[in-house]
Amino acid sequence: MTYLAKPKLRHPSLAKNRVGYTRRDYEGAISTLCAGCGHDSISAAIIQACWELDIAPHRVAKLSGIGCSSKTPTYFLGNSHGFNSVHGRMPSVLTGANLANRDLIYLGVSGDGDSASIGLGQFAHAIRRGVNMVYIVENNGVYGLTKGQFSATADKGSKSKRGAVNTDESVDMIGLALILGATFVARSFSGDKRQLVPLIKAAIAHPGAAFLDVISPCVAFNNHVGSTKSYDYVREHNEAVNRIDFIETRAPITADYAPGEVREVTQHDGSVIRLRKLAEDYDPTDRIKAMNYLQSRAAEGELVTGLLYHRPEAADLHASLQTVDTPLNRLTERELCPGAQALERINAALR
């Protein structure tokens, strides 16, 4: 048995959101991950974000690959659509689903092994095409499910539980996402719910490819001295460049900060990201400067977190392909096969 169903009993006085659901309606089966695994905290943050955003569960499609991280969609949003695909293949399955039905909210959940090794090519193409999705890598620096081998995101010089030193350069998922043109790029830590929940909310509201690298310690195989993905290491080296508040379209905007202290960015759907600067010289709208900053801080051993890059006016794959507004899976045969005359007109236009 790979999961345990949660008992359906619940207290009648549990708070409901605007679409009539309690937080428990966004939960999934009981997790079978190791107690203390960072991935469970990310699941809790996703549940919190979707409940607070009043998203009806049937509007979400969660897709994953293979790994402990990719198992987690079983443990959240039990009333949403889900597809657990093949190792490293989540991005192409998600892209296909998104093209067929643009009306759903797509949540791609992956691991550092799933996305930075076998799925690196798939990751690259989904990001560069601007698929409208939230792509979360639950990054622990190891292949947790297959018992703790170094993954491609393990830092050079870091040590395995048994003391072996990693001699390979690491793949920087944030750097890649920036180069590949992701329009929302953030890094967070599974142990920082205050930072993670608003980032997930803002990523859901973002109209293009949103990438979140969440450092998520593996307590079984990568939480020792010498690891750079342990709880202690991340807490000691976490440098948050900003803090965001996410304000929904409907919510009244109250100004409780001094002028100049925060920057407000209105997104496509009217929601507002309120950004409070923590690092004076960090500008999340300047991609090149952001890349330089991240590289220079990484060279000092610092792990920069927060909203690292944001282009609110992003367009997605449907915009580049000029697909119709109606989801393709709702088009009728008549619309899909308009007849020989229509084909003749198209051919004539190409001559």
Ligand SMILES: Cc1ncc(C[n+]2csc(CCOP(=O)(O)OP(=O)(O)O)c2C)c(N)n1
């Ligand atoms: C095609 C294929 N190759 C290899 C495996 C073995 N395998 C299963 S999970 C995994 C790595 C998972 O690592 P990661 O994505 O980081 O997830 P984690 O368990 O650390 O959360 C590997 C190599 C597989 N299932 N399928």
Ligand code: SF4
């Ligand atoms: S092996 Fe690691 S990644 Fe997998 S559930 Fe346990 S702590 Fe989490």
Ligand SMILES: [Mg+2]
């Ligand atoms: Mg991993």
